Amino acid sequence: MDVWSHPELAAAVAADDWGAVFRAYRKLTGLSQTKLGERVGLVQPDVSDIERGRRRVTSSEVRRRIVAGLRIPRDLHSADRARAAGPVPALSLPDTAPDVDLLARLTSAVDASHRVDAASLDWLDRLLAEHRRAEDFIGSRPLMDVMRRQLRTVMDLHGGARGALADRVVRLASEHAQFLAWMSSDQGDTAAALAWYDRSHEWALEAGDANMAATTLSMKAHMAWGAGRGTRCVRLAEAARWSAPGTSLGVQGMAVQMAARGHALNGDAGAARRLLDEAQTLISRASGHPEDEPVWMYFYDETWFTLQHGMAAMHLREWHEAVDHLTAGLGALPDEYRRDRSWFRSCLAHALAGAGEAAQAASVALATIPDADAVGRPHAWNELHTTAALLMRGGAREARDVVDALGQYG
Template sequence: MGRPYIVYDVGDLAPDLWSHPQLIAAVAAEDWGAVLRAYRKITGLSQTKLGERVGLVQPDVSAIERGQRKVTSTEVRQRIVTGLGIPAGLLQGHTEAPAAPVAGLVLPGPGPDDDLLTRVTSVIESEHRVDTPTLDWLDRLLAEHRRAEDEIGSRPLVGVMRQQLRTVVDLYAGARGPLADRVVRLASEHAQFLAWMSQDQGQTAAALAWYDRSHEWALEAGDANMAATTLSMKAHMAWSGGRGDRAVRLAEAARWSAPGASLGVQGMAAQMAARGHALNGDGDSAARLLDEAQGLISTAADHPEDEPVWMYFYGETWFTLQRGMAALHLKDWRAAVDHLTIGLAALPDEYRRDRTWYRACLAHAYAGAGEAAPALTVALEAVPDASAVGRPHAWNELHSTAALLLRRGAPEVHQLVAALREFD
């Protein structure tokens, strides 16, 4: 039985369709039968509808897909290229050599040997077969980029990661057997990280598109953990947008749709559902799910080898902070202050982006509790980092804090307003 594909509304595909590895490989080989088959599988178009796009009748489309008819005419080739909107850069003779996937980032520790580095940066141009060491190195690059984003934020890394994803996708043309599955899995992880960074920068449409693409690739690669994670992160997006019901539904879908997911990934989904309930004012459901999520994560900690690499930040400190966030939604200001203060004290300095966000939330909690002086102190400390790495979410939280203090007539709030204007 074949692996499932997401069926798209063709009008919403945009150029992102042409980042799919099967399509890229088929176009690069000028295997027009494979191009048509892959295009129809991804878009859900019938042979008749696809034929209308490329100026061919259904029997001709069928014959090309089955290999019974070869595309030798320049006119027919151009009709396919134009009708399907194939980017010129994917066609033979127009493909640019991929740049090094680590541009702009120097990794700590020993790098790859010269031969491996050559394979990573020029594998598409050469006849080298995609191999395990190459994919191992790309796995390491992604892990290092994730860690870097914790400290420097998403803005400096978005361009690098787009370039690296293209390198991974291009590898598909030379991958065979289990290596092909691994390339798709790696592409799914890159797309999820790009979605997260797009969301962090307030680019909601781009984030949703990347999460959808990551989810599709995860299903194709049989990766239950990433399939569930993408749904959990879409729940996080809904929560960020103030849509509690949608956050709960997506988080629940993350749990039931991927029963093979690890305990840690299940815990993340339960926690995301708790956020949605807290946003809706349902404190009992939020507390129950947070307890369940913390139990799952604690059990998972006994076998870290069973967890995907992107779960590295989940632990007791993280859950303390989540309880603080739930209390903030429920306007239990004192509990929010206590949890966020404890969590921030234990959060390592290298998590600069997260420290900025939770500081902004702590300032809001203090303001809600009527403690203007510590609210101002914490908020003013967070402003420079919010401007550098935490925007727009931490930035918006600081503005909410300032607005709350202004409504309550807090003294010295003009200092925070001035600081926000200075860095805005």
């Protein structure tokens, strides 16, 4: 009997529930967690964590290995990708997502006799900028509640704002929603992230902020990329370009490189490299005029593009090219970007393992684990587990050190 004809397995793949896939597959085949892990390139503790729901499969590399290792029929996982490329279905939003009529409910409760001045909004702009910088170092976990309260403060000001100041309040609310979306995504709360991005996009359009409207679409493309959905990533990145004309060079460059990474994820090297060249030109031009970029693009420069180029090379399995770009980018990345250093260093460990440089991969992974744990970024953690699995599959003697270290922080 073909196990993939079993409805329980087919339903688990369709739901993108890899824990259920593992449990059902092992029940039908009698495989142990260790043997199943050998098929998909995961160590036994990782298989156990996925089955128990303690770890989610968000890495496209891990997803591909599962599909290949378990020989999941194309019609099952291709259908899943086709659904993912279509419109986002209606969401049942968690408590961390915005209320349906948040704007109307809060603004109607504010005493309209209160007047908002430009100095107050300038202060809130500076406060948001400081929180963004803080998140670069401490990660998103400590800031979620703070930023939700801060957004409510912004919304409370809307009832007393008039004319251009009212537009500024809506723009500021859009920026807060975008930041909350980013942090929700960083913590693996996909539903809340999508809801906040949608709200940010709506408010950006209301405020006439083309740069933020485009940025929200690029960041949704980033989420699609992180979920292994290359086609959706490309479509959203393209929408970021054509749906919001008049955006800055940096915002355009971000959208183009996101499309490039989507094509790389799909294995289309030609399209990926063509768009990477275009993005390089845009971002180089933007770097010459940083004053023309929106404030939230403070981090996005040629260093970040070099790192993103390395990510695209990883998807194309150009391991040595990926190592070169990631090494160069990390060498220029300031220390205050602790969260991103842990992320890109975990990617470098993965690329080194892919290139067959086991000792270097293990060394980078071991040095990265404490920071990845401290800033609480699930994506970095997944890359480190992927590195451990690759080292195990290659029979590297250093693999056990990485597995043991991950277990200590587990």
